[in-house]
Amino acid sequence: MANVQVNQQISILLNTPDGEKIISSYIREVYSDRLVLNQPQNWEENLSFLEEGEEIRTKIFTRSGVLLYTSVVLNSPVDDNFTIEYNEEFANILQRRVFTRVPMETIVDCEYEKLVSAKPVNTFSGSDMVEFSTPLSCEFETEVIEAETVDIGGGGLKIVSSVKLPVQKTITFKINLFDDIIVAKGLVIEKNNLPENQYGIKFTEISEEDKDKIIKTCFRIDGILNRKSD
Numbered sequence: 001m002a003n004v005q006v007n008q009q010i011s012i013l014l015n016t017p018d019g020e021k022i023i024s025s026y027i028r029e030v031y032s033d034r035l036v037l038n039q040p041q042n043w044e045e046n047l048s049f050l051e052e053g054e055e056i057r058t059k060i061f062t063r064s065g066v067l068l069y070t071s072v073v074l075n076s077p078v079d080d081n082f083t084i085e086y087n088e089e090f091a092n093i094l095q096r097r098v099f100t101r102v103p104m105e106t107i108v109d110c111e112y113e114k115l116v117s118a119k120p121v122n123t124f125s126g127s128d129m130v131e132f133s134t135p136l137s138c139e140f141e142t143e144v145i146e147a148e149t150v151d152i153g154g155g156g157l158k159i160v161s162s163v164k165l166p167v168q169k170t171i172t173f174k175i176n177l178f179d180d181i182i183v184a185k186g187l188v189i190e191k192n193n194l195p196e197n198q199y200g201i202k203f204t205e206i207s208e209e210d211k212d213k214i215i216k217t218c219f220r221i222d223g224i225l226n227r228k229s230d
Contacts, residue, residue, distance in 0.1 A: 003062040013057040014049045037082045101153035102221040112171040114143040154215045156202040
């Protein structure tokens with residue numbers, strides 16, 4: 001049961017005469033053979049599909065992926081003890097959740113090597129000199145700018161910066177993630193559909209521990225946003 005935990009979001013897919021309908025809930029208790037859920041949204045108008053013995057399809061949004069499986073209702077949501085059957089052996093991972101992104105505003109420091117000067121260097125002399133290309137003597141300095149995140153996910157983040165960032169260049173960045181500081185590397189990506197001062201950063205070097213912290217934060221924010229929308 002490593003993938004399924006309390007407070008994770010679960011979507012219930014109902015086949016109604018008007019087509020497929022999806023209602024959402026959250027996991028309240030986890031057992032080896034069943035899950036106890038909160039009363040889902042709009043459960044009363046969909047009660048005929050949630051009676052004991054009814055077969056339902058579910059999606060559970062876990063840290064490792066979206067689990068899709070078919071279940072059976074053990075207790076209807078009428079008495080606030082909504083319980084469904086669960087068997088991890090029959091649950092399949094639909095997709096990775098590392099790319100789930102949530103809105104988040106926090107400070108991020110971006111550090112990269114900036115070209116200060118470049119001058120030609122002659123490596124040949126006299127009549128023997130043959131110019132295939134011009135070697136350069138380059139001088140770099142480290143520049144650190146402070147930006148702000150727009151959204152974040154396990155695969156990268158979007159930032160807004162008052163300073164132009166070097167597109168298609170790998171930078172080192174530090175994120176203030178609530179109680180944690182995440183230090184990693186990423187490739188700066190400029191997208192056509194983003195405002196001029198916004199950039200995407202695709203993670204290229206990040207520890208699994210730090211990625212896991214980001215994913216946990218995304219699930220926490222996603223859960224808060226979904227509860228507010230219910």
